[in-house]
Amino acid sequence: MSLCGNAAGVKLETTVLPLILRGINLLGINSVNASQEERETIWNNLADSWNVVDNLNTKTIKLDDVSETIIALKEGSHVGRTIVEMN
Numbered sequence: 213m214s215l216c217g218n219a220a221g222v223k224l225e226t227t228v229l230p231l232i233l234r235g236i237n238l239l240g241i242n243s244v245n246a247s248q249e250e251r252e253t254i255w256n257n258l259a260d261s262w263n264v265v266d267n268l269n270t271k272t273i274k275l276d277d278v279s280e281t282i283i284a285l286k287e288g289s290h291v292g293r294t295i296v297e298m299n
Contacts, residue, residue, distance in 0.1 A: 272297050
């Protein structure tokens with residue numbers, strides 16, 4: 213998992229419980245000393261040549277299938293991101 217944001221301090225105004233329960237490592241990178249050119253190169257690679265989006269595990273389910281997904285989450289067998297279609 214990767215998160216992007218302002219890491220200006222150690223104060224986190226949220227709970228990390230969902231990350232802990234899933235055994236997720238939340239790692240940070242301090243890019244404050246990287247030049248704008250280096251940042252643009254990395255962002256371009258993420259968006260293009262590294263094929264990050266192609267490797268994401270995402271599926272869409274119907275609202276009626278949420279209970280099955282919750283069971284899989286509790287069992288630890290759910291992997292990836294699930295989008296719930298509300299229509």
